Amino acid sequence: MISTLVIMALGALVLGAALGYASIKFKVEGDPLVEKIEAILPQTQCGQCGYPGCKPYAAAISAGEADINLCPPGGMDGVRKLADLLGREVKPLEVEEKPKQVAIIDETTCIGCTLCIQACPVDAIVGAAKQMHTIIEPLCTGCELCIKPCPVECIHMQPITENLDNWKWKYPVIEIKRAA
Amino acid sequence: MLQHLFGFKGGVKPQTNKAPSVQQPIGQAPLPARLYVPLHQSIGGSPNPLVEAGEQILKGQLIGGADGWMSAAVHAPTSGTVLAIEKHVAAHPSGLPTLTVVIAPDGRDEWITRTPLDYRSLAPERVREALRDAGVVGLGGAVFPSHAKLTAASSVAVEQLVINGAECEPFMTCDDLLMRERAEEIVRGSAIFRELLAARRVLIGIEDNKPEAVAAMQAAVQRLGEDHEVVAVPTRYPAGGAKQLIRVLTGKEVPASKRSTDLGVQCFNVATAYTAYRALAYGEPVISRIVTLTGNVLQPRNWEVRLGTPLRDLVALGQPKADTNKYLMGGPMMGFEIPDLAAPVIKATNCVIAGSPTLFPPSPPEMPCIRCGACAEVCPHELQPFELYWFARARNFGKTQEYHLFDCIECGCCSYVCPSHIPLVQYFRFAKSEIWSREREKQAAEAAKARFELRNARAEREQAEKAERLARAAAARSSERKPASAAASPPVAVAESGVASAVASEPAIASPPIDADALKKATIVAAMERARAQRAAVQPRNTEQLTFQQQREIAAIEARRANLQAESSPDEVNRPQRAAE
Known part of the structure; x- marks a missing residue:
């Protein structure tokens, strides 16, 4: 009787110690779900979801504060992936989905005020005070954050057209022929 | 041989x-x-x-x-x-x-x-x-x-x-x-x-x-x-x-x-x-x-x-x-x-x-896959084209990669033998370019995230540096001012701008220092002036990087502007005086 109790108590102690050790040793820093959500978001850092960047939005989704359909650059594809990950319903996007675009500065009207440089979240604009600014197109995420601060309205968005580098083979289409 | x-x-x-x-x-x-x-x-x-x-x-x-x-x-x-x-x-x-x-x-x-x-x-x-x-x-x-x-x-x-x-x-x-x-x-x-x-x-x-x-x-x-x-x-x-x-x-x-x-x-x-x-x-x-x-x-x-x-x-x-x-x-x-x-x-x-239509007759309409396995038999890379086809068609790209889509050399043998005339290679090409494009997008997103984080870190660092600089300047000023404040007994004399100090010190000299109410008011005015000066200093002016010549020009312009403002609106300058009285 006593030996049984001792064995059980010992077992409980050993297992408890092991669990306690594991909880310290394998402690997960941060929320892994936030990282997974962030990996799906397009990282445009545009703030169109109402949060100041992709990470805060990911945190809000993870906390259940934000819906999954607030990210227009991610598109319906992104919503679908988030729904898959979180086991939620797929919802239509709050705002209309736009084609991918880049910002273009009209360099003749640019006055060199540096306001757009300060607004760009990904450092894709180069220029100096009273010098012409320009956008490094491959780095531009198309977030449109530079458009509002421009005092002379010299920035516009241009959809990315198909070129040899981004061209894709199309999904094979089955032609439907009229029955004879 | x-x-x-x-x-x-x-x-x-x-x-x-x-x-x-x-x-x-x-x-x-x-x-x-x-x-x-x-x-x-x-x-x-x-x-x-x-x-x-x-x-x-x-x-x-x-x-x-x-x-x-x-x-x-x-x-x-x-x-x-x-x-x-x-x-x-x-x-x-x-x-x-x-x-x-x-x-x-x-x-x-x-x-x-x-x-x-x-x-x-x-x-x-x-x-x-x-x-x-x-x-x-x-x-x-x-x-x-x-x-x-x-x-x-x-x-x-x-x-x-x-x-x-x-x-x-x-x-x-x-x-x-x-x-x-x-x-x-x-x-x-x-x-x-x-x-x-x-x-x-x-x-x-x-x-x-x-x-x-x-x-x-x-x-x-x-x-x-x-x-x-x-x-x-x-x-x-x-x-x-x-x-x-x-x-x-x-x-x-x-x-x-x-x-x-x-x-x-x-x-x-x-x-x-x-x-x-x-x-x-x-x-x-x-x-x-x-x-x-x-x-x-x-x-x-x-x-x-x-x-x-x-x-x-x-x-x-x-x-x-x-x-x-x-x-x-x-x-x-x-x-x-x-x-x-x-x-x-x-x-x-x-x-x-x-x-010509006789040399390459148009391919008959695509029929459903019957899983005959003919494509797998002819595939020189020992892939299973029919499986790849299902997954590519369903846009299940992860699965196509599991079935080694990228080993496919697009030789066309599978399409050639398919009894259902399925354009298999076209599906594989579609899946490959779709995977490449997603990979590119993912890399672009990762790079954008890295740049965003770098930018935020830089902004934080710059803010910290500026705060430190201001603190140092403030410390230097206060140590400079100590002998001055010791000379002038009323504390209102520490007001910063010339106007404010003139304004503030006036009542202090005019009225005897025992007037507690006036002294209190003067202290408030001085504090407000200080706060305003601090706000002006915190606002970024982006002039640190300019040459000495340019900075001198800016200083001259600022001085002219201050003169003009003082001339055009004397009330504004006098307002604190009234408040002090």
């Missing part, structure tokens, strides 16, 4: 249709009215244009310099004038434009000074550089820069060098004719490759439906006293695939994740060996190539065509028949339909086939 040959799994035996285009020797295509030489003709970096519109150029002059190691140069195919460097339709299934040098030939066809390289005495690196600058790329169709393939893996010595003359695609005969007519140069080129790679053996594989080419190559090898082995391999498509030919000749199977060099084998096309020899021994860069023009034409033949010749000019040489409705670039198995005949001949153009 007796050699044990190995087999490869799968493959098909389509009708070869090679006879019509081998009746005549290689012809020299005439000079077209305009040449459109695209700058990006090989795998790797796009060459940078080195000429300007209006410039006179000579035949063989460098017009596009290689961009980095993994790239190959582009040269002028004839002498003349550069008309423009502009976007022109590319020889690509999309028909999208690409940066192209447009040349008006002057008809003189005048060469630059060609300097043969003594490649035997040069260091191997120099020879590789010379090949890159001569624009030598894989002419079998993949246009991979050859110099990059001529670096032996450091761990494994190259045992066999395979020279690919199999030419398994139906209709195509450009390598066949090249081997018949210019065998010696091919053998010499192979010897250069062999030296660069320090390969022990050279195996030249030719399909056994080209006995003339085999004989010509054997004769050339004997004449030159080389010990290359010319091997006739059984005719079966795709015996000319690099991995298939290596398997047949050496018995080595290249695993999915490895390259043939890891097994000590390297493979080059016969035309590549030919151009490499011309480039080194004669100093002639790659400015033309042999193109088979065949199919629904009256004069099927092989032509030596200058790169940049519009395809329209080329097909006119063959006199296409009236019912020709489309043109293919490459063979019927792996080629694509040319969307626009204005596109030029490029280094990858090995064959142009005129098609």
Whole structure:
């Protein structure tokens, strides 16, 4: 009787110690779900979801504060992936989905005020005070954050057209022929 | 020479249709009215244009310099004038434009000074550089820069060098004719490759439906006293695939994740060996190539065509028949339909086939997959095309990769045998380009995130630095002010701006210091002034980086502005005084 109790108590102690050790040793820093959500978001850092960047939005989704359909650059594809990950319903996007675009500065009207440089979240604009600014197109995420601060309205968005580098083979289409 | 040959799994035996285009020797295509030489003709970096519109150029002059190691140069195919460097339709299934040098030939066809390289005495690196600058790329169709393939893996010595003359695609005969007519140069080129790679053996594989080419190559090898082995391999498509030919000749199977060099084998096309020899021994860069023009034409033949010749000019040489409705670039198995005949001949153009409804009848409608497994039987890479098809069709790209989609060489055997006429390869191409595009997007997103985080870190650091600077300045000011405040007994004297201190000290001097109420008010005014001054200091003015001259100018302007403001609105300046009273 006593030996049984001792064995059980010992077992409980050993297992408890092991669990306690594991909880310290394998402690997960941060929320892994936030990282997974962030990996799906397009990282445009545009703030169109109402949060100041992709990470805060990911945190809000993870906390259940934000819906999954607030990210227009991610598109319906992104919503679908988030729904898959979180086991939620797929919802239509709050705002209309736009084609991918880049910002273009009209360099003749640019006055060199540096306001757009300060607004760009990904450092894709180069220029100096009273010098012409320009956008490094491959780095531009198309977030449109530079458009509002421009005092002379010299920035516009241009959809990315198909070129040899981004061209894709199309999904094979089955032609439907009229029955004879 | 007796050699044990190995087999490869799968493959098909389509009708070869090679006879019509081998009746005549290689012809020299005439000079077209305009040449459109695209700058990006090989795998790797796009060459940078080195000429300007209006410039006179000579035949063989460098017009596009290689961009980095993994790239190959582009040269002028004839002498003349550069008309423009502009976007022109590319020889690509999309028909999208690409940066192209447009040349008006002057008809003189005048060469630059060609300097043969003594490649035997040069260091191997120099020879590789010379090949890159001569624009030598894989002419079998993949246009991979050859110099990059001529670096032996450091761990494994190259045992066999395979020279690919199999030419398994139906209709195509450009390598066949090249081997018949210019065998010696091919053998010499192979010897250069062999030296660069320090390969022990050279195996030249030719399909056994080209006995003339085999004989010509054997004769050339004997004449030159080389010990290359010319091997006739059984005719079966795709015996000319690099991995298939290596398997047949050496018995080595290249695993999915490895390259043939890891097994000590390297493979080059016969035309590549030919151009490499011309480039080194004669100093002639790659400015033309042999193109088979065949199919629904009256004069099927092989032509030596200058790169940049519009395809329209080329097909006119063959006199296409009236019912020709489309043109293919490459063979019927792996080629694509040319969307626009204005596109030029490029280094990858090995064959142009005129098609007609009788030659290539429109494919019957796609039927459901019946899981017969015929595609898996013929797949030379032992994939399961029907499984890949299901997943590609359902856009389940992760699963397609699990089923080794990227081992598919798009040879077209599966589509060829499919009883349901499913365009399997098209599904695979779609899935591949979709996966690549997603990969690109993912990388772009990761880079954007990294830049965003860096920017935030920088903003934080700058703010911290500014705060520290301000704190230091404030400390310096307060230590300066201490003796002053000791001299003037009322604490209001510490007000910062000149106006405020004058205003504040006035009541202090006018009224006796025992007036507690006035003293309190004066303290508040001084505090407000201080706060305002602090706000002004915190606001970024971006003037730290300017030159001394500019800063002085700004200071002068600021002073003028302050004067003007003081003159225009004296009430404003006086308001604190009233408040103090």
